[in-house]
Amino acid sequence: MPHLVILYTPNVEADAELPALCRVMADAMLAQRDDQDRQVFPTGGTRVLAYPAAHYAVADGSGDHGFIYLNLRMAGGRSDAVKKRVGDALLERLKQHVAPLLAKRHVGITLQIDESPGLVYDGKCGNLHPLFQAP
Template sequence: MPHLVILYTPNIEAETDMTALCRTLADTMLAQRDGDTGQPVFPTGGTRVLAYPAAHHAVADGQADYAFVYLNLRMASGRAEAVKKKAGDELLAAVRTHFADLFARRHIGITLQIDESPGQVYDGKHSNLHPLFNKG
């Protein structure tokens, strides 16, 4: 963890580069530093950004070709409120920049939500990615 999942209406796929958005958001997450310690907020090997077009959707009253993008960042608990707010603000700024041209041309709703998992029932992991970045 952290995992940022993007769900979007497929009517914007031809108008934007979702892979580029994923990379931008991953880089934004990896650039986050704790203001008190200067340490990375998110582990490099655990940072994932995934985007999925919704197979089916209905947006607003359906009277136009409305679009929607929902971003949900899930992270483990333990980060300071200021750290979470800064991360959210910077992620939303990156999303707004990415969609600025599209936003000017069509009606689109964008929501970014951050969820924290304070008491997980189960959190199984199997990965060989973390060792790539935990050298030193």
């Protein structure tokens, strides 16, 4: 963790440049520092995934309106100040990236951050983390 999942209406895909948005958001996550100037999110655990909605209805149906929903899910343990800085930084990068899209069409955008304080199970498997650990 952290995982940022982006759900979007397919009618914004071309103008939102989703592959680039994924990279922009991952880079913004990796740039975050805590109060001790440590990286907030582990490089090997940072994932950004984007999915188009197969079916959707936005607003009143009077136009070809779009929607982008971003949900950052992270493990607990970070201060409220760090969580707010992360949210503000991600929202700022998001707004910069989608400015051309918003100039062309009406789109609702939501960014939410969830924290998982009471995990029931947290199984992990893979070999990605060792790539980014110092020897």
